[in-house]
Amino acid sequence: MSLAPSPLRLDLRDPPTDHERPRRRWRVPAFVGLALAGAAVRAGLNGRVVNGGGWAGFVEFWTAAARPELSAAFLRITWEATLDTIGFAVLGTALSVAIGVAGAAFVSSALWEDDGPGATPVRLARRAAGVSARAALVVPRALHEVVWGLLAVQVLGFDPLVAVVAIGVPFGAITARVYGDILDDADPGPRRALRAAGASRAAALLYGTVPLVRGDVTSYAFYRLECAVRSAAVLGIIGAGGLGFQLALSFQSLAYREIWTLLYALAALSTLADGWSGIVRRRQQSGHHDGADRDAAVRRRGHDPVLVGSIVAAVVLIGLSVRWTGVSPSTLVSRRARTLGPELLADLWPPRLDGTTLDALWSASIDTLAMSGLAMALAAGPALGAAFLAARSPGPLRLVVKGALLLTRAVPPPVWAFLAVLVLFPGIWPGALALALYNLGVLGRLGAEVVENLDDRPGRALRAQGAGALQSALYSTLPLAAARFTGLVAYRWEVAVRDTVMVGVVGAAGLGRLLSEQLAGRDYQGIAATLAALTVLSALVEAVGAALRRGLRRRSPELRRAGDGTAPPAPRRQPYTPPSTMKPWPVQ
Amino acid sequence: MAVAIELAGVGVRYGRQWALQGVDLRVEAGERVALVGPSGAGKSTLLGLVNGLVRAETGSVVVLGRALGSTTGAELRRLRTRIGTVHQHLDLVGPLRVVHNVNAGRLGRWSLAGAAASLVRPAGVDEVRGALDRLGVADKLWARTDRLSGGERQRVALARVLVQGPDIVLADEPVASLDPPRADAVVGLLTAEVAGGRTLVVSLHDHELALRHCDRVVGLVEGRVAFDRPAAELRDRPGSLRALLAT
Numbered sequence: 001m002s003l004a005p006s007p008l009r010l011d012l013r014d015p016p017t018d019h020e021r022p023r024r025r026w027r028v029p030a031f032v033g034l035a036l037a038g039a040a041v042r043a044g045l046n047g048r049v050v051n052g053g054g055w056a057g058f059v060e061f062w063t064a065a066a067r068p069e070l071s072a073a074f075l076r077i078t079w080e081a082t083l084d085t086i087g088f089a090v091l092g093t094a095l096s097v098a099i100g101v102a103g104a105a106f107v108s109s110a111l112w113e114d115d116g117p118g119a120t121p122v123r124l125a126r127r128a129a130g131v132s133a134r135a136a137l138v139v140p141r142a143l144h145e146v147v148w149g150l151l152a153v154q155v156l157g158f159d160p161l162v163a164v165v166a167i168g169v170p171f172g173a174i175t176a177r178v179y180g181d182i183l184d185d186a187d188p189g190p191r192r193a194l195r196a197a198g199a200s201r202a203a204a205l206l207y208g209t210v211p212l213v214r215g216d217v218t219s220y221a222f223y224r225l226e227c228a229v230r231s232a233a234v235l236g237i238i239g240a241g242g243l244g245f246q247l248a249l250s251f252q253s254l255a256y257r258e259i260w261t262l263l264y265a266l267a268a269l270s271t272l273a274d275g276w277s278g279i280v281r282r283r284q285q286s287g288h289h290d291g292a293d294r295d296a297a298v299r300r301r302g303h304d305p306v307l308v309g310s311i312v313a314a315v316v317l318i319g320l321s322v323r324w325t326g327v328s329p330s331t332l333v334s335r336r337a338r339t340l341g342p343e344l345l346a347d348l349w350p351p352r353l354d355g356t357t358l359d360a361l362w363s364a365s366i367d368t369l370a371m372s373g374l375a376m377a378l379a380a381g382p383a384l385g386a387a388f389l390a391a392r393s394p395g396p397l398r399l400v401v402k403g404a405l406l407l408t409r410a411v412p413p414p415v416w417a418f419l420a421v422l423v424l425f426p427g428i429w430p431g432a433l434a435l436a437l438y439n440l441g442v443l444g445r446l447g448a449e450v451v452e453n454l455d456d457r458p459g460r461a462l463r464a465q466g467a468g469a470l471q472s473a474l475y476s477t478l479p480l481a482a483a484r485f486t487g488l489v490a491y492r493w494e495v496a497v498r499d500t501v502m503v504g505v506v507g508a509a510g511l512g513r514l515l516s517e518q519l520a521g522r523d524y525q526g527i528a529a530t531l532a533a534l535t536v537l538s539a540l541v542e543a544v545g546a547a548l549r550r551g552l553r554r555r556s557p558e559l560r561r562a563g564d565g566t567a568p569p570a571p572r573r574q575p576y577t578p579p580s581t582m583k584p585w586p587v588q
Numbered sequence: 589m590a591v592a593i594e595l596a597g598v599g600v601r602y603g604r605q606w607a608l609q610g611v612d613l614r615v616e617a618g619e620r621v622a623l624v625g626p627s628g629a630g631k632s633t634l635l636g637l638v639n640g641l642v643r644a645e646t647g648s649v650v651v652l653g654r655a656l657g658s659t660t661g662a663e664l665r666r667l668r669t670r671i672g673t674v675h676q677h678l679d680l681v682g683p684l685r686v687v688h689n690v691n692a693g694r695l696g697r698w699s700l701a702g703a704a705a706s707l708v709r710p711a712g713v714d715e716v717r718g719a720l721d722r723l724g725v726a727d728k729l730w731a732r733t734d735r736l737s738g739g740e741r742q743r744v745a746l747a748r749v750l751v752q753g754p755d756i757v758l759a760d761e762p763v764a765s766l767d768p769p770r771a772d773a774v775v776g777l778l779t780a781e782v783a784g785g786r787t788l789v790v791s792l793h794d795h796e797l798a799l800r801h802c803d804r805v806v807g808l809v810e811g812r813v814a815f816d817r818p819a820a821e822l823r824d825r826p827g828s829l830r831a832l833l834a835t
Contacts, residue, residue: 021730458679461679462692465673465696466667466671467692467695468695471700474707482683
């Protein structure tokens with residue numbers, strides 16, 4: 001049974017004409033439901049799922065939350081590990097932005113548009129370059145940071161550069177695509193005008209397009225930093241150092257109190273990174289989508305002390321990170337790398353594709369799909385509820401919900417997987433549960449931003465005629481947020497398929513587990529086959545997700561302008577704000 | 589005759605700015621009152637006072653026999669189910685179908701479970717179709733609301749009030765975005781079909797519409813009532829409203 005529907009089967013056509021009552025669209029929901037039921041059956045539904053034996057450890061873990069290890073020696077270890085993690089995240093982001101900027105130049109189609117006389121071979125070459133650049137980005141994007149880390153360790157040994165490369169390569173590929181899209185979405189008018197006046201492509205880009213997109217480019221870089229902090233922590237678990245490495249050590253000795261110290265450090269770091277990136281994005285976006293304020297915002301942008309300060313601070317951080325981690329590009333050309341790199345490539349080729357391997361790949365791919373699907377099914381409902389509460393509930397409750405969401409996404413999925421394995425038998429369920437908890441945190445936060453940015457006038461209109469708060473949420477907030485939230489779930493599912501590798505390497509099922517077994521057995525041709533399967537699966541899932549989101553966009557005009565949430569939804573101003581002193585009556 | 593709305597000495601302040609000051613207004617049940625005046629004169633604030641969206645700083649507001657200053661949340665909700673409002677921006681929910689947007693007028697009388705069930709299987713479809721039919725857009729019953737034209741949306745917003753069946757209808761610049769012939773048609777529907785027999789308070793930029801469709805015209809200037817005259821008195825004197833507002 002395959003979980004991946006063909007994009008052609010998605011029933012997202014336009015609704016019928018206005019006169020007739022529309023038939024309920026059931027095909028996509030039914031398909032998703034069937035696929036999830038199949039996934040649940042595959043994961044196992046009998047009593048063999050719950051493991052009573054680990055209950056004591058599970059309880060011990062949670063009781064340790066109130067008593068983290070606070071000895072001076074361990075705090076020092078935690079502090080240094082935190083600095084390591086920051087260093088990896090900052091340098092990884094810097095590398096990814098560099099790759100992104102360079103890659104975007106090739107990927108962007110607007111940049112290479114035919115706008116003058118040119119020989120046909122030149123045009124064809126341009127088009128070919130664009131297509132092959134897009135194709136070249138597929139592989140680095142498809143493989144999770146952990147996979148890149150595992151491969152880099154083989155060549156570079158336990159060097160800080162491993163984490164930087166592991167973050168920089170896949171993030172760089174994603175950044176290149178996003179930057180390419182930003183370039184393509186920018187108003188081509190100024191650039192064309194400059195080209196028409198005889199400017200070179202590069203000059204027209206610099207004067208006509210860069211000023212338009214630099215805000216988006218900066219804000220996306222900070223969003224990537226936020227993601228990189230979490231990735232850097234996970235990479236530690238595979239041996240790259242930092243908080244993740246200490247977490248792995250503490251887990252091996254079952255030192256729960258130490259684990260909590262590290263988790264709190266990670267949560268604090270995550271909060272800082274989220275907060276910083278949030279401030280930069282809000283600053284950048286203020287007035288961005290509001291014609292009246294745009295000029296003021298643009299004028300302000302050049303002098304905004306927070307934005308300029310953030311960029312300066314980021315540059316300083318890069319310098320400090322290089323010093324602290326002792327990372328050096330020369331490692332890339334060290335004797336070890338020069339010997340082992342080509343050897344690894346030679347060992348990987350050709351991928352082993354015999355019957356046994358293919359069977360194993362097929363089975364592990366299904367497990368991976370089942371795990372990611374179940375994870376999203378478990379996460380979506382609670383995340384939607386949490387998003388509403390985090391965005392619209394009164395003060396104290398909102399803080400509690402936001403704190404809980406922060407914790408669930410600050411704890412890396414492998415840690416959740418370890419906890420899940422204490423109470424569930426290894427397999428698909430613990431992996432799905434771990435990814436569900438993590439995605440609950442991520443989706444809850446993204447969903448809350450969606451809800452916060454909704455037009456709240458329809459809801460107020462309903463309350464003005466006597467509807468209750470929940471009723472008005474049901475008739476205004478929910479339908480307004482539904483399409484965007486569904487888009488987010490589809491997008492996070494694509495990410496979750498890649499993320500299964502993270503929990504796979506600590507013992508859950510799927511391609512990640514297969515990969516870690518092959519790595520342990522140094523079965524390089526098998527590894528190559530698994531990497532190929534991961535790439536194909538990831539591309540397939542991305543195509544399905546893209547089809548789904550295209551369908552949503554077609555049906556929901558509100559997504560066309562506002563974006564479908566697959567890029568980080570930027571905190572955005574309300575289109576209309578009532579006088580702040582208008583005192584509404586208490587409404588129940 | 590019963591009094592629907594009674595404002596006495598009402599003042600409303602946003603920060604240090606008085607939006608309304610010393611406003612006295614008495615609207616009898618079944619009367620059709622137009623509010624006219626320049627932007628920022630306090631028309632929207634006055635309408636907000638009536639359905640409890642805006643709180644009076646001074647004076648008293650009595651709506652359908654209830655003093656708004658002393659209502660609890662539940663009482664206010666009950667009262668609001670008897671007041672229908674057409675908002676300036678219509679405030680319809682784009683992704684919902686027309687039938688749901690019209691049914692939303694009844695949310696105040698429905699339980700939460702009933703409201704949820706109706707999203708899956710719309711309740712009272714015949715009544716909704718009837719309301720849309722009276723407003724000339726029955727064929728849009730199942731359309732997605734964000735695919736309608738401006739005039740069609742206007743009618744859907746009116747249908748929502750019709751289905752709500754309130755005692756008082758408030759409308760805040762309901763035709764601000766329509767061209768003159770369409771605006772005339774919509775205000776005609778508002779006063780004849782929707783308000784028909786009910787109390788109506790509508791703020792209008794267009795003086796001609798106010799005179800043609802309403803019984804009484806109240807002019808607001810800088811938060812105070814500048815004049816309050818029967819429409820019949822002013823109807824035959826072109827430019828009279830403009831002159832009154834200027835003084």
